[in-house]
Amino acid sequence: MNTRSLSFRLVAWYAGVLTIVFVLLGGLTWLFLRHYLNTNVLGIQERRAQQIADTLLTPATRIDEQRLRQQVEALYAPEVNGRFIRISAADGRLLYVCGVPRDGSFDPSQVPQAGAAPLPWARKQPLAGTALLIAAVGARAGDGSRYVVEVGTSSAATEATLAHVLGVLAIGLPVAVGVAVAGGFVLVRRALKPVESIALKAEDISLHNLSERLPVVQSGDEIERLSVALNRMIHRLEDAVRSSKQFVADASHELRTPLTVMRGELESLAQDAGLGGETRETLGSVLEEVDRLGEIVDGLFALSRLDAGEAPAERVRFDLGELAATTAGQMSLLADDKRVSVSCESAGGVTVEGDRARLKQVVVNLLDNAIKYTPSGGQVRLAVRREAGFAVLEVSDNGIGIPANALPHVFQRFFRVDRSRSREQGGAGLGLSIVKSICSAHGAEVEVSSSPGQGSTFRVRQPLAAGPALQS
Ligand SMILES: Nc1ncnc2c1ncn2[C@@H]1O[C@H](COP(=O)(O)OP(=O)(O)O)[C@@H](O)[C@H]1O
Ligand SMILES: [Mg+2]
Known part of the structure; x- marks a missing residue:
């Protein structure tokens, strides 16, 4: 007690x-x-x-x-x-x-x-x-x-x-006090019940469901005032979060057009035959940075749309194994460049429901990382199977792995284990946060296990869809 x-x-x-x-x-x-x-x-x-x-x-x-x-x-x-x-x-x-x-x-x-x-x-x-x-x-x-x-x-x-009277008092008094205390305890418990439900609900409210509100018991007392005040606070928080998300969304959207124009103009500049070697090299590197900037802006834009809880463009049933195989095929050029072998095993008939383009982004981001963080000669394995009512997508590699202290942070925005190395490899640290957001929107979970020097495994678990896959 x-x-x-x-x-x-x-x-x-x-x-x-x-x-x-x-x-x-x-x-x-x-x-x-x-x-x-x-x-x-x-x-x-x-x-x-x-x-x-x-x-x-x-x-x-x-x-x-x-x-x-x-x-x-x-x-x-x-x-x-x-x-x-x-x-x-x-x-x-x-x-x-x-x-x-x-x-x-x-x-x-x-x-x-x-x-x-x-x-x-x-x-x-x-x-x-x-x-x-x-x-x-x-x-x-x-x-x-x-x-x-x-x-x-x-x-x-x-x-x-x-x-005799003393005896009756000696027995009656403790009994009366006991009954009163038990009654008091029940009453206090009941009076504090709303506080408990407010606390439970407050625990539940996070950045993802800021639109929800705490229960308000119309008792006209401090508890009602507390829940009303907390609700007002959540409302202000919601406003602040919404406007900061809107800012990121607007900023990334506004940046896309000038970046595309810049890219086009730089490319046409690079085609100018009269340029000297050094200038051409500088132009190339500027183009690379513009590409990188474009990627970051795209990533931010995608995340802000996911944050806004924007409804998926489409919700269809499709075969996850087939999606994984197609994506692996499309990315084989990247893997070949790095001399990393990519294999894909699929159990077949693993049907899920969701936004195909976004789930493809999940496979792309995980595969991209696996290839990027695996030295040449390494192997990347993609596997799709069913597991107790769930579709499981596994991307494993035998690359550099992730240190244990960094594992809890890899899904955070802009987190990169080794900033200098990641920068060389062009990542901005948004890929896995996009994976996580897409998974959440699909009721899926993503987890990672890794040992440094031996490789990493990312695993996505999503509920299986009822019914067969639609042919794409
Ligand atoms: N397969 C992997 N092997 C080793 N490290 C990885 C792997 N996938 C992700 N990481 C680590 O997690 C960080 C975050 O990944 P991500 O969000 O995709 O960002 P980016 O790839 O842009 O750096 C990476 O910078 C890298 O340090
Ligand atoms: Mg990445």
């Missing part, structure tokens, strides 16, 4: 406050109950003492101890009822004291006399093993002599009730 999480802290705080409130409330209830029970029992004792005084002492002109004893025993049977009754004269002389009750709960002879305490009084008298709740009243007999009547009862019954 994450103790730093908002839900944990909220519930812990809530549980703490609840426990304090419940304990205070339980404690107060218990204290009040104890006070109420004791007062009640003492009140009963006092009334009984008053009753004894009024019926047995006040009317008598002279107190006969023997008769008093008989009357008290007959009327109140203190031993049977577990009651304490003591009658004494004002000077402390005992007239009557009850015997030990049948349940043996207390010993009357142990109860100290109150002495000169002002009457009436009521108190709790602790004894060995128990306590008595005693009340005392004064009485004046017909002859004017004063007496004290004390009546009491064991506090065991009230104590048992209080212990």
Whole structure:
């Protein structure tokens, strides 16, 4: 359990406050109950003492101890009822004291006399093993002599009730807190659910689906404000990304025409027979750079169109093996120039659906790299096969390979492992990003494995199309 999480802290705080409130409330209830029970029992004792005084002492002109004893025993049977009754004269002389009750709960002879305490009084008298709740009243007999009547009862019954209530509180409080905490946890979880779905959705949003928005729960609270604010931020991001993409698209588009014109004019210049050797050489190299620039601009233009999510020109079913073989054939001149052998194996009938021209670009770019980064005498192998519902295109070579630290970056724009060497070979580092973009647009995945000095393998995995290939 994450103790730093908002839900944990909220519930812990809530549980703490609840426990304090419940304990205070339980404690107060218990204290009040104890006070109420004791007062009640003492009140009963006092009334009984008053009753004894009024019926047995006040009317008598002279107190006969023997008769008093008989009357008290007959009327109140203190031993049977577990009651304490003591009658004494004002000077402390005992007239009557009850015997030990049948349940043996207390010993009357142990109860100290109150002495000169002002009457009436009521108190709790602790004894060995128990306590008595005693009340005392004064009485004046017909002859004017004063007496004290004390009546009491064991506090065991009230104590048992209080212990019982304490037991109920001790079990009930943790249960109540537990139930409240569990309920609180569920509530907090539910309250934070929108945050979770916002986070999940936010994780999902990338440069490719910036048009999507976070869910907004119309709760009128901070969570709604948060999602609305984030959505506005995504909207601004989308605008910024769109205008930067538009800029690249416009720039590359605008550059194409002057470049074509420049190329044409340079070419016609080069044909001028009157040029000196050095000038011709310079012109050749300028032409090469113009070609390179043209390639970069074309690459950027292609990427910006793919970025814009422009719908593919066509979506047809075709045989990927046949496309690979044709492309390999068309590029054999390039391979022959470098004395690299290109072989192509195809399982046949590997039908995919998509934009044929763009998927051909994938094969061209991968083959171009394989030939470019394989020294003469090397081999490039193209293979097309089916694999569990997928069409797999594999381009492998036994060329220079790619160092492990560069592997994660090869699909990034303008990334080249060795900038100086790539420049010699004319690459701008856009070929593989175009491959990746085309693959994404076709629901395909491209991956690479390579070991430096031994060669590389690029593998494209695309879902097979249902139905046969259309004849091209
Ligand atoms: N078959 C390969 N063998 C070795 N390195 C490769 C291979 N394919 C790509 N690379 C490396 O990946 C980088 C990016 O490739 P790419 O995007 O096609 O750019 P470019 O070919 O224009 O340099 C290349 O510069 C090269 O360093
Ligand atoms: Mg390339």
